[in-house]
Amino acid sequence: MDRIETGMSAPHHPLRRRDRALDDAEALRLLEEAEWGVLATVDEAGWPYAVPVNHAVVDGALIIHCATAGHKLANLAFNPRVSYCAVTQAETLPLELATRYASVIVFGRAELLTDGEEKRAALRALGLRFAAGHADLVDREIGKDLFRTAVLRVRIERATGKARR
Template sequence: MFNEIKLKDRALSNEKAIEIVEKSSFGILSTIGENGYPYGVPLNYTYFDNCICFHCAREGQKLDNIDFNNKVSFCVVTKSKVLGNEFDTDYESAIAFGNATVITDESEKKDILLSLLNKFSADYLKSGRINVKILIISA
């Protein structure tokens, strides 16, 4: 499906990739639009039930693209440090590929939203229960 990684010593186990995804707070979701252009957007997310989950407005470019083609990639970068004297950057990253799905089940939406709130706004759980769309990326 994808080319093999060139620098084999940088390949991660699934467990290490999940660890990176779990500890980061944002990533870049990449979709493809009807116009043929890729669209990358940074967003907050939670890793819940073996899926990358995020919320969004009820309409917009991201949802239009996912309606057109639900195949997506998601990239997370952590521990970024520029190594000026080496003309390089030291970082950890993980890339996930999958299919994005809008969640309609109210119970599942509630569980994912609570996971998001616990990760980002634990002090505001009550006011954070708003009517939003919840999406997941699954393999």
């Protein structure tokens, strides 16, 4: 995860609770372990749109699939900058009025994969993440649905992780 610090890079706000901060390696590991997260985009009028999706991490980037048209893609055509939040180990602690958790927030730019082989490889990585040991099934479904599936790659510009254990 490279922390890019240019004028147009992802925003940087220091964590208020530094005692709960995760280092980059822990944050990436948490992202790899999380089964799903929430992708946030913004439309032309400035309205945010956040949608739960599942993901895979491939070569340090998030891979997300979706339909070939819709709210998410319309927003990304206007502005490719996104935020993605994943939470694991969530457990409420009623007697403490608190929650135990580990979370990561990613900032990056989403791009639509258009190369057929690159798209197929990304979908395969995503499919095998959730259906390990069923490569034949994953390959069959990709062959059947590739034409009606869009694949996004989010290149991570910055990520912050935090945990209350």
